[in-house]
Structures are given as structure tokens and as C-alpha cells.
Amino acid sequence: MSELINFDQKSIKTWSLIGSRATFGMVSLDLAKNIEDLMILTCDVSTSAGLDRFRKSFPEKYLDVGIAEQNLIGIAAGLSSTGYKVFTTTFAPFQTMRCCEQIKVNLGYMKKKVNMIGLASGLVLGNLGYTHCCIEDISIIRSIPNIAILSPADCTETAKAIEASINYKSSVYIRLTGSQNNPIVYKNDYKYEIGKLIELKTGKDITIFSTGTMVYESLEAEKILQAQGISCSVIDVHTIKPIDSAAIVELSKKSKLFVSVEEHSIVGGLGSAIAEVNSTIKNSPEHLIIGIPDKYEISGDYEYIKEKYGLSSKLIAKKIFDKYKTL
Amino acid sequence: MKKLNEGELKEIKNFSKKIRKHILDMALHAGASSSHFGGALSIVEIISTLFSYQMNLNEKNKYLETRDRFILSKGHACLAYYAALCEIGFIKKDELKTFEKNDSNLLGHPVANKELGIEFSNGSLGMGLSLGIGLCISSKKKKSNFKVYVILGDGECNEGSVWEAMMAASHFKLDNLYVFIDRNNFQQTGSNNEIMSLENLKAKLISFGWNTIEIDGHNINEISNALNLNDKNKPTAIIANTIKGKGFSFSENNNSWHHAVLTKSTYEKALTELENYE
Numbered sequence: 001m002s003e004l005i006n007f008d009q010k011s012i013k014t015w016s017l018i019g020s021r022a023t024f025g026m027v028s029l030d031l032a033k034n035i036e037d038l039m040i041l042t043c044d045v046s047t048s049a050g051l052d053r054f055r056k057s058f059p060e061k062y063l064d065v066g067i068a069e070q071n072l073i074g075i076a077a078g079l080s081s082t083g084y085k086v087f088t089t090t091f092a093p094f095q096t097m098r099c100c101e102q103i104k105v106n107l108g109y110m111k112k113k114v115n116m117i118g119l120a121s122g123l124v125l126g127n128l129g130y131t132h133c134c135i136e137d138i139s140i141i142r143s144i145p146n147i148a149i150l151s152p153a154d155c156t157e158t159a160k161a162i163e164a165s166i167n168y169k170s171s172v173y174i175r176l177t178g179s180q181n182n183p184i185v186y187k188n189d190y191k192y193e194i195g196k197l198i199e200l201k202t203g204k205d206i207t208i209f210s211t212g213t214m215v216y217e218s219l220e221a222e223k224i225l226q227a228q229g230i231s232c233s234v235i236d237v238h239t240i241k242p243i244d245s246a247a248i249v250e251l252s253k254k255s256k257l258f259v260s261v262e263e264h265s266i267v268g269g270l271g272s273a274i275a276e277v278n279s280t281i282k283n284s285p286e287h288l289i290i291g292i293p294d295k296y297e298i299s300g301d302y303e304y305i306k307e308k309y310g311l312s313s314k315l316i317a318k319k320i321f322d323k324y325k326t327l
Numbered sequence: 328m329k330k331l332n333e334g335e336l337k338e339i340k341n342f343s344k345k346i347r348k349h350i351l352d353m354a355l356h357a358g359a360s361s362s363h364f365g366g367a368l369s370i371v372e373i374i375s376t377l378f379s380y381q382m383n384l385n386e387k388n389k390y391l392e393t394r395d396r397f398i399l400s401k402g403h404a405c406l407a408y409y410a411a412l413c414e415i416g417f418i419k420k421d422e423l424k425t426f427e428k429n430d431s432n433l434l435g436h437p438v439a440n441k442e443l444g445i446e447f448s449n450g451s452l453g454m455g456l457s458l459g460i461g462l463c464i465s466s467k468k469k470k471s472n473f474k475v476y477v478i479l480g481d482g483e484c485n486e487g488s489v490w491e492a493m494m495a496a497s498h499f500k501l502d503n504l505y506v507f508i509d510r511n512n513f514q515q516t517g518s519n520n521e522i523m524s525l526e527n528l529k530a531k532l533i534s535f536g537w538n539t540i541e542i543d544g545h546n547i548n549e550i551s552n553a554l555n556l557n558d559k560n561k562p563t564a565i566i567a568n569t570i571k572g573k574g575f576s577f578s579e580n581n582n583s584w585h586h587a588v589l590t591k592s593t594y595e596k597a598l599t600e601l602e603n604y605e
Contacts, residue, residue, distance in 0.1 A: 060468070074455075075460045081462065110448045
């Protein structure tokens with residue numbers, strides 16, 4: 001199914017082991033072999049992006065612009081306007097917020113196509129504080145026209161998203177979440193299309209929309225709820241924008257409750273995107289939004305913060321169970 | 328070094344005069360919606376030299392990879408840009424009258440439009456130079472050998488992103504990049520010195536690794552000569568000392584003409600002055 005990247009068992013296992021950032025670096029090597037006009041731009045984060053090998057192997061396709069994200073986007077747009085296939089990458093807050101207006105003007109307004117990789121988004125850098133955590137990126141980029149937002153469920157889907165972004169019609173923001181030993185959702189190659197959500201589990205009572213790392217947690221939560229006699233569909237919303245409105249409308253017909261689960265602020269992310277569609281549906285199901293509260297509060301390591309915010313499978317199942325009982 | 332001959336000089340001067348006339352016409356048509364008048368007039372000689380003489384850019388080569396690129400980073404000075412694009416055949420004279428009107432292609436800041444010769448959308452200050460760097464890197468990598476010309480405002484140099492780009496352009500040794508800094512000493516609400524002093528701009532640029540030249544930005548010979556003073560492996564910065572509102576007694580060095588309404592009577596007065604402008 002894939003032309004540029006080999007989705008064999010060994011690759012899928014390796015990617016999961018090394019995590020989404022390093023997966024980007026590994027996949028880049030395949031891209032460089034196949035795409036003549038490829039350019040990957042970074043802001044002094046080649047190691048963090050898993051690009052050390054790429055930097056050595058393909059120096060002519062690599063450009064480090066220093067710690068200067070505003071300049072990064074402008075240079076990327078300039079290269080793109082002459083036909084280069086351009087990826088930019090740095091940590092998610094700097095990739096999206098430091099250069100937000102450059103993204104708006106160059107990628108959104110001027111429609112110069114650039115694929116941006118936001119590294120270590122969500123809470124994985126919790127120990128480093130909220131300068132480095134990123135709970136706002138989906139919300140911010142979502143309000144800029146002409147940019148698609150991809151949020152891969154695991155490292156297999158990270159590779160899929162990177163591959164699909166190359167020939168996609170607009171600029172793309174790929175939000176990478178999770179750590180090393182990233183749980184595998186997709187064990188084999190599969191059909192991935194930007195804008196088409198994937199129903200991983202089909203149930204009849206509740207639809208759980210999930211994205212990024214929360215896809216795996218939602219699949220685990222589904223098992224717990226199943227044991228309690230509640231039947232859930234679990235959806236991988238790998239594309240937050242454009243959101244798959246038609247599929248959401250269809251799912252609303254069989255759902256008593258919509259749930260959305262994301263490692264992102266409850267403001268403006270997956271929950272908001274689903275709610276924007278759901279609000280147009282007659283007799284729409286009630287919608288429980290699970291995500292990070294609108295505050296900078298809990299610090300600590302990744303697992304600790306996720307647990308505190310109720311983003312583990314057990315706590316997700318509990319929230320859903322409690323809500324379901326009130327219907 | 329190739330110097331302008333009398334004929335070439337006369338032609339560029341003539342071109343400048345036409346640009347000023349178009350600026351007046353557009354400013355008049357804009358009416359109450361007002362226009363960025365002063366900062367357009369300060370770059371007339373620069374833009375005229377580039378568009379009528381220096382750049383390899385015309386209606387016929389607009390899709391060719393090898394064409395030179397122009398970026399008006401101080402996008403609010405678009406009156407001069409639209410006027411030049413009209414003179415070289417990209418924009419019809421009638422279309423200039425749509426400036427800032429509903430559904431116009433010619434808004435108060437340039438909106439990218441290949442057919443009209445507008446390569447990039449600009450208007451948010453501090454972004455154009457970075458685009459230019461991307462283009463220059465591409466020109467070298469692909470051996471397209473085009474050059475990139477960027478005009479920055481002096482007020483625009485308040486933006487930190489300008490200095491990110493300044494650092495990068497010399498780091499990447501972009502000797503195909505030419506940047507004019509329109510040093511008219513004013514920005515929106517006051518002089519540079521009042522609002523944010525640039526101090527010794529020349530020393531700043533030299534210390535950033537640029538081939539730096541300071542000229543009278545209304546002297547066409549000096550503009551043209553500066554463009555010939557290329558230094559291998561360095562980008563070229565031309566500090567163009569200019570007069571905001573240049574060409575008309577009422578607007579020269581008068582910052583109330585940064586963004587102002589041109590009335591019919593002032594327009595008539597300006598036309599008379601333009602007749603006698605040297």
C-alpha cells in the first residue's frame with residue numbers, strides 16, 4: 001500500500017520502541033532516498049528529531065536554521081515556492097506558537113505548502129515544565145485556514161501521516177505524542193487517508209473519538225467498559241482538520257453518548273472539532289469531552305501527569321461509566 | 328563596474344516620475360480609505376531602478392524558474408509596487424483604480440497573485456527577508472541562478488525576526504541576496520529615534536556579516552552602483568537614506584503622511600510639483 005516507506009513487522013516494532021520523534025528521523029531516510037526535492041529544516045534539534053543519521057547521510061537535503069522558528073517558517077515557504085517538498089521540525093510549542101503568525105501568513109494566507117512536525121507534543125516533557133509541554137497546538141493551528149492537522153495514534157500511523165502529507169493538497173501539521181515504547185495500535189500496514197477517520201472497534205451504545213496516544217488508552221478503556229456491559233465504538237481521529245463530518249454524523253445515529261479523548265487542552269482540540277459537527281445534528285447525542293483542563297497546573301513525569309488528569313484507560317473508563325449512568 | 332549611461336539614467340528617472348504619478352492617482356482613488364503614502368514615495372527610485380533596469384522579471388518570464396524575485400517586505404508601501412508592476416505590463420492601468428476597493432486584487436498590502444506579478448503576500452512586518460533566504464538557498468541548490476531583492480523598512484527593523492534572518496543570510500553566504508533598507512527615519516507614530524532607535528545601522532549590519540553599503544536612496548546612480556558592489560559569499564545590504572513622502576513639499580519628512588487621505592486639491596498641487604520634479 002505504501003510506496004515510500006516499508007511497513008514491515010520489523011519496522012513497526014522498531015518505531016514503537018524508539019517512539020514517534022525518532023520514527024520521524026528513521027522514516028526521513030526512506031523519504032530522502034525517494035524524493036529528490038526533499039528538504040528537512042530544523043531549529044537546532046536534529047538529535048531530538050532523530051535526524052542525526054539523516055544529517056550525515058543527506059546533508060544537501062538538510063538545513064539547520066538555528067534556534068529561530070520565525071525564520072524557519074519563512075525559509076521553508078521560500079523553498080516551497082520553488083518546488084521543494086519541505087518539512088520543518090522542532091518541539092511542538094516552538095513549531096506552532098513561536099512562529100504562529102509566520103504560519104498564518106506563509107502557509108495559511110499565501111498557501112505555501114510546508115509540512116510541520118511538532119515534536120513531543122502533549123505532556124511527555126512534563127518534567128521540563130509547561131514551556132515544553134504542548135496542550136494548545138491543535139487549538140491554535142485549527143483556527144488557521146488551509147492547514148491540515150494530523151495526530152497519529154502510534155508510530156506506525158506517524159509514518160503513515162508523514163508519507164501522506166507529502167502529496168497532500170495543503171500544508172500539514174503533524175502532532176507527535178507519546179514516549180519511547182509507544183504502544184502499538186496498528187500492527188500491520190493498513191489503509192490511511194487524510195480526513196477519513198478509522199473505526200477500530202464497533203459497538204452500539206457509545207462512540208469514543210480518540211486521537212494521538214489516547215487511541216490506545218481508549219481501546220483499553222473499551223475493554224473495561226465491555227466487561228461492565230457497555231458497548232463502545234472506538235474511533236481513531238487521526239485527522240483533526242479537516243474533520244470527517246460525514247462519518248461523525250453517521251456515528252451519531254447509533255450512539256447514545258459521544259466521548260472525545262485527547263492529550264490536549266479541552267479548549268479547541270478534538271473535543272471542540274467533534275462538538276462543532278455534533279451541534280449541527282438534530283437530536284445529537286450528549287458529548288463528554290475528556291482532555292487536559294484549561295490550566296497549567298500539574299507537573300511531574302509523563303505517567304504521573306496523565307494519571308492526575310485522568311488520561312489513563314482506567315480513569316477514562318470510569319469517567320465514561322459515570323456519565324453513561326446519568327443518561 | 329557597469330555604470331548607467333545617460334540614456335539609461337534618463338529612462339529610470341522617467342520611470343520614477345510615472346511611478347509617482349500612479350501613486351498620486353491611486354491615493355486619490357482610495358479616497359477616504361486612505362493610503363500609505365509617505366513610505367511608498369521613499370522607495371520610488373529604488374523600485375524604479377529594480378523594475379525598469381536591474382531585475383530579470385517581466386510578463387514573459389513570470390513562470391520561469393530563473394526569473395529574479397522581488398519581495399516588498401514593508402508591504403504597506405505597495406502603492407509603489409503596484410505602480411511598477413503596471414509600468415512593466417503586469418497590472419493594467421484601469422486595475423490600479425481598484426486599489427483598496429471591494430473585491431480588488433490590489434489591497435492595502437500585497438496579496439500574492441502570479442498573474443499580476445505579485446510573488447508573495449506581505450504586510451505583516453519582519454517576514455519578507457526569511458522568504459528571500461529560502462529563495463536564495465533554492466537558487467543556489469538548483470542552480471537557477473536568480474537573484475532576490477528585498478525592501479525592508481527601517482521601522483520594520485524593530486522586528487526581531489528581521490535579525491534572525493540577517494544572521495542566517497550571512498551564515499548561509501547568500502551573495503545572491505540584495506536587501507534595501509528604506510532608511511527614511513520614520514515609522515508609524517514617530518521618528519525611529521523616538522520610537523525605537525536603530526543606532527548605528529551600518530555597524531550592526533557589518534557585524535552581522537553583511538556586505539554593507541550606504542547610499543542616497545533617491546540617487547539612481549548610487550542605487551545602481553550599489554547593486555554592482557557584490558562581495559562573494561556575503562549578502563548585500565544597501566542602507567538607502569531616503570526622505571519619507573519624497574517628491575512633494577507637503578509630504579516630505581512629514582509623518583502625518585504615513586497613512587493619509589489625498590484630497591483633490593492636494594492632488595492637483597502635487598501634479599504641478601511632479602511636473603517640475605527633477
